[in-house]
Amino acid sequence: MNKLRSPTIIDVAREAGVSKSAVSRALLGQGDVSPETLERVLAAADLLGYVPNAMARGLVSQRTMTLGVVLRDSTTQFYGYLQAAMQRRAAKFGYEVVSVTGVDDLTVEDAQKALRSLIALRVDGLIVSSAQLPGEDLVRYAQRVPIVVAGRAEYAEGIVSVHCDEEDGGGQIAEHVVKLGHRNVAVLLMSSDESPNGYTRGQAMIRTLEASGVTVHVMELDAYRAPVGLAVMKTLADPAITALMCPSDITMVNVLEELRVQGIPIPGRLSVTGYDAFGTLAAPFFGFTSFRLPVEEIGTTAIDRVIELIEAGVTSEKRTAIPGVLVPGRTAAPPRR
Structure with missing residues (x-):
């Protein structure tokens, strides 16, 4: 079976009854093109199923109007909500988003490969949301394409970042407790290698509690999907402990399930707090005591920053810490006397 030939700009010009240069100007939005000509060109392109070649268009305009996005884990809702926020914002500026996501997790090697692949596609800018890829690895790529890190603070030279104010968030929910x-x-407490954000917010919780004279029992988690049974058992073994603070809502759900299985009333015997408070787990039905991560604002601002770098070469702010909001709920209450 013969493969059908993709329509070209010449086919569009022939169908519309105009010159090739008129089609080029109309599709690129350049030059003086009458409304009638534009309408004929667009109708012909639609009829033929013509799709402009982004690579060729980029050679002419020096822009492909595409942004590359690297996301750590497609199975974690944070990255899905972040990607949706970025796509909505990019569309308002006329940019398309091409993303590479990990499944379960994105290794350093996978993230580096994703960066190289997106640069090869001549994207105008890159947004990286992966805790596994250190800023030092991004610096050499930043010399070739504007890069913004979304979701964590980044201090490497020449890298712009947008993130939640984790210090403030961890402090606020600890003050509530x-x-x-x-x-x-x-x-x-999450490992700093596994989750810099989880570690930062956990340390903020600990400092705030200790500053208020609270006795703090730190229990380390090696991974954000680590089993929580041992931590729960250690907590319950000490009857003086009346609250358990988790680094994320997902961890809190696992803790609550463990407590349910053991028949421990919440918050009667033990108050439990989480962190994230967006998406399904933020529904009033669950009533989680948590802290709302500003994921929509992070995604929107990351797009704004990378477009500033693309179009102006500079950005209005190198590091943007966006505050979240405390969400009181039914899983935390005064300790039973």
């Missing part, structure tokens, strides 16, 4: 009257609190 203190105000409820808890004086012995367990904190699940």
